[in-house]
Amino acid sequence: MEFDLSTQPEIVQRGAEYAIIAWELAKSWALSPAAWSQFALLVLAYVLAILVSRRLRGFLTRILTPAEGLENLLARARRTSLLTLPLLLPLLAYLFTAIGESVVRSLFDSGAVIAFGKRVFLFLAVRILVRDVIADPFLKLLGRYALVPVAALYMFGVLDPLMAKLGEMTISLGNISFSVMALIRGVIAGGVLFWLGGWSNRQTTQFIENQKEMRPSLRQLTSKAIEFTIFAIAFLLLLNIMGINLSALAVIGGAIGVGLGFGLQKIASNFISGVILLIEGQATVGDFVELDGGESGQIVKMTARAAVLETFDGRWIVVPNEDFITTRVINYSDSGSANRYEAPFSVSYDTDINRVPAIIEAAVATHPDVLDLPYPPDCELRGFGDSGIDFAVEFWVNGLDDGPNKYTSDVLFLIWNALRDNGIEIPYPHRVVEIKGALPQVEV
Template identity: 65%
Template sequence: MNVETRPEILDQAIEYFNQAREIAEGWLLSPAAWSQLGLLVAAYLLARLADRKLKPFFERLLTPAGKKKSLLSKLRLFVLMFLPLILPLLAWAFTGIGEQVTRSLFGSGAVIAFGKRIFLFLAVRAFARKILKDPFLKLLGRYVLIPIAALYTIGLLDAVITKLDETIVPLGNMSFSILFAIKFAVLGGVIFWLGRWSHEQTTQVIKQQKEMPPATRELAAKAAEIGIFGVAFLVLMNIMGINLTSLAVLGGAIGVGLGFGLQQIAANFISGVILLLEGQATVGDYVELDGGEAGTIVRMTARAAILETYDGRWIVVPNEHFITTRVINYSDAGSAKRYEAPFSVSYNSDIEAIPAIIEDAVAELDFILTDTEEHKPDCELRAFGDSGVDFAVEFWVNGIDDGRNKFTPRVMMQVWKTLKANNIEIPYPHRVVEMKTADQEAV
């Protein structure tokens, strides 16, 4: 390959290789380098010996007894997570002491300084692989923290940063360096991760305030979420030196988008705020919508409410439906509600005696309310049917007659047993069939 046409990056790689080879040859032929290498080995062995002694001691000291969940126990467990860093950090510290000794004796310490950076790299690697548990932080450690530590170890960090800062990416009327884009992505991810973590902690604290109404708790949680992420956005813009006035055009574009494509999202968001403020429907309420959807509200988001049906299915209902359509709210789980169980008896039965018999039998069920006169079971004559006399027994219970409770089937079973025990016939349809002979048909 012609030297004049050779790529610049290849020339830089050759130059770095030649420098590394010269450094390695100098280290191999230098007594001072061999002494520094010996100090490196001694520092590592000493750190390993100290690690074997200190790690069991700290494990016994920091491990909480039993399953305590106090703040001190959580703090001790948090510190216990960092035990894998003892070995590389001790080696790094002992190597630092050895570096001071070699520089005072030989006036140089390049070998031991390189070993010191290796131990620091091992500490960063252990931190990213063994200590970080959150998926996002683990990803950040693997693809950002470890590469930065590796570049620092081999002495190329400053050169790479300079190169990234000099590489400009044009974007319309704007331009930015690759280094700026990387910083923005990393800082943005970290700040919004902290915002998400803060939001989760704040939501837990708010939901533990049982004296607050459920709607107020949900509204406070939403307000805290908006506030936290709003502050996170402002902090990110301030750190990156972005002038907020330059976002006016972006804000106008978002406004146009809300007016056209995002109007449903905006409507659902505003409807959710109205629901939380008025408390017409909140988490824990059993609701039935005009479209037939029915279930218990288990979660309310900025866009929709999630209903859980009696058979465990989740229905996502946009918040706007709670405002623009008819909604039946059976709210206040545990309050008294009335239901009825229909049945029929034969025309041969003593119709006047049936209401008292059924009312007494239904009142014996443990879930039937009989505390007031209005709540006692009431058996009523409803109609004279084709096959029998139609009755219905009305009863009051605490809760909702859904798939979990099934109050009505239990009441109907009680009615069946009572009718059978009193020899009261339950009718069934009768039909008269006429059989004609051939002579009759001829006539």
């Protein structure tokens, strides 16, 4: 039966041609003894794969299941291997079919049917891999929209012609030219490479952070250097996969470098300042710092561009790294040094001030966080005020008098109680009002 499709669109005519080819191929397979033998081998290979996979699945499950509560690297690898067991059936079917294909080709000098069946089993394996094995959201998305369609095209035997057609289509950008196939390959490979780069960077960073014998600043610098190296290698591999000649990037790279030099001076300055900070270790994560501009807080994060300070009221302040190099910085936590504070107070003029220093120093020394070294509490006479005699007690503590710590408040309580227990009065302002002349008379 023939149809006149000359008046139909080209796509309809092309579809009809493919349909006729498929029909002729199916008819030749249905009427060929060699095709029937290949169908029989396909069924045999699948049944054999089912039987073998059932036995292997139980055996591998027992071997790969780690002991309860075991969390070392080998245990995690064994648990990951357990996730791949659904691939056992299609891969065994693919293996047995490949063996059957070699036998059929040696007997009949053809194996189109069994080769198609082998590609079907491979497609099923890819589909199970994307659907049941891969757990990462990005890899699952890449597998669903890239790996599975490629496997489907390979199954129907149209992958190579399509790749050749896309390879003939080129895109030019100045001195750089690449094919559409190279672009598609670059997108897929780029996604995989940068995912691998991110994963390896996370693993490396976690390993470095566990090296507690290294200084925090050195750990940060090492992590950043490894991160830069990993993604630089991934970028170069991506260009190589896409077939882009790296020498062709020289002119464009030079122009971009000049533009970056003029337009991104601040970013470059902050990046270099961040490297200097990490090398010298004068300010690192965990330190409480106060900048010349008045910003103060604990450093909770240091990036290539800026440091993040967290204040005691929960706010985050982003400070460019350059400010740590070009301005004055007070580090209250550097080298674990103690900090000195003072608590001012006054006593009445009726007091024997020679008793005050010993009383106050003994009271402040009872505070559990007040240190004897580098200096014990020291009570000093500061002056004679309008209402009383001014004193101040200096004391040293390991920590900051803010946030969870209330050192000055605690010391003032101790001073109050000590003065009260010893009968020493804390003065308050007195005013004497002198009225000249007679008092005004009030009529009743």
